[in-house]
Amino acid sequence: MSRDGSRDFDWEIGAWATHVRVLRGAFSPEATWIEFDGTSVVHSFCEGGSNLVELDVAGASGRIQGVSLRLYNPEARQWSLNFAxxxxxxxxxPTFGEFTDERGEFFGVDTLRGRAVLVRFVILKISDDSARFEQSYSADSGKTWELTWVATDTRTTG
Structure with missing residues (x-):
């Protein structure tokens, strides 16, 4: 039986400084990385069974503001990550998955330029005060993955 992962995000509750790199134009020769800096604040709800991430980053190419609602399904013992x-x-x-040790891996289907692609989101707890988030797309059913999003977070408060 799978372990109870309902407390997997407890370590992330609080405020973080975040540096984000986004690949614009994935799967094309014109693909370029753009960078943003800002904050990410994680709030816990329902005794850890859900949390909400507020992202606010800006760079030379603009600003990204978003929220991610993460919900734990106790029957499946998995999380869903829902970003707006x-x-x-x-x-x-949404992407769905779970943590093994300090690594969370989540999978789903998204659309890129009108085409369905697989998406993999990886959360790496580096330490109590640092984390890395990676999103990758696959256009060939998971045979290969193209990294499209990297966020590096450093805790600013507990």
Whole structure:
């Protein structure tokens, strides 16, 4: 039987300074990385069974504001990650997964330029005060992955 992972995000509750790199134009020769800096604040709800992340980052190419609602399913013993970019007000399709040790891995399906792609989101707890978040897309059913989002967080408060 799978372990109870309902407290997997407890370590992340609080405020973080975040540096984000986003790959614009994935799967094309014109793909370029753009960078943002700002904050990420994580709030716990329902005794740890859910949390909400507020993201606010800006850079030379603009600003990203978003929220991520994470919900724990005790029957499946998995989390769903549900992200909304405030630039368009739309909720992306969720990813589903769980943590093993200090690594969370979540999978789903998204759309990129009108085409369905697999998405993998990885959360790495580096220490109590640092974390790394990676999103990758696969256009070939998971044979290969292209990294499209990297966020490096450093705790600013507990």
């Amino acid at each position: 970019n405030m630039g368009d007000g739309l909720l992306t399709p």
